[in-house]
Amino acid sequence: MLKEVIKDPLFLSRVSLPATEADLSVCEDLRDTLAAHRERCVGMAANMIGVLKRIIIVDDDGDLLVMLNPEIIKTMGPLYEADEGCMCHQGTRKTKRYAKIKVRYQDEQMKVKIKTYQGFTAQIIQHEIDHCQGILI
Numbered sequence: 001m002l003k004e005v006i007k008d009p010l011f012l013s014r015v016s017l018p019a020t021e022a023d024l025s026v027c028e029d030l031r032d033t034l035a036a037h038r039e040r041c042v043g044m045a046a047n048m049i050g051v052l053k054r055i056i057i058v059d060d061d062g063d064l065l066v067m068l069n070p071e072i073i074k075t076m077g078p079l080y081e082a083d084e085g086c087m088c089h090q091g092t093r094k095t096k097r098y099a100k101i102k103v104r105y106q107d108e109q110m111k112v113k114i115k116t117y118q119g120f121t122a123q124i125i126q127h128e129i130d131h132c133q134g135i136l137i
Contacts, residue, residue, distance in 0.1 A: 003033045003049035005087045009136060012047055012088055016132040019046075019053040019068040019106075027066045027108055030057040034064065041087055043124040045131030048088060056128035060121050067105035070129055073114070074102035084127055084137050093137045097123045 046055040054069045077099030083092040100118040
């Protein structure tokens with residue numbers, strides 16, 4: 001279901017709780033909401049639609065990838081400065097990102113996955129994990 005995007009920095013700065021099987025309906029809400037904003041949005045975290053759970057969705061080279069309880073377990077490559085936008089605020093802001101990351105997460109069947117990402121997909125994942133941790137750029 002399409003949800004309203006939350007812009008309240010006090011709400012967004014709260015740390016999200018671990019996701020469970022009971023939260024799987026949030027995945028579909030994230031998918032629908034991202035699709036509605038696809039022209040200017042490449043990723044979302046559940047707190048952006050009012051749910052304080054560790055669930056993100058990212059555009060992985062055209063495929064939508066849902067991650068429950070994502071965590072970066074290794075960073076690789078140089079840190080670089082990026083200008084990032086966000087549906088939660090106007091304009092762009094500078095931040096630092098790693099070129100390559102290894103992420104452990106659960107898929108929508110609650111199976112644990114470990115995968116390495118690089119480039120723009122890695123940047124999106126880092127941005128959305130920041131959201132889960134209450135970090136706003």
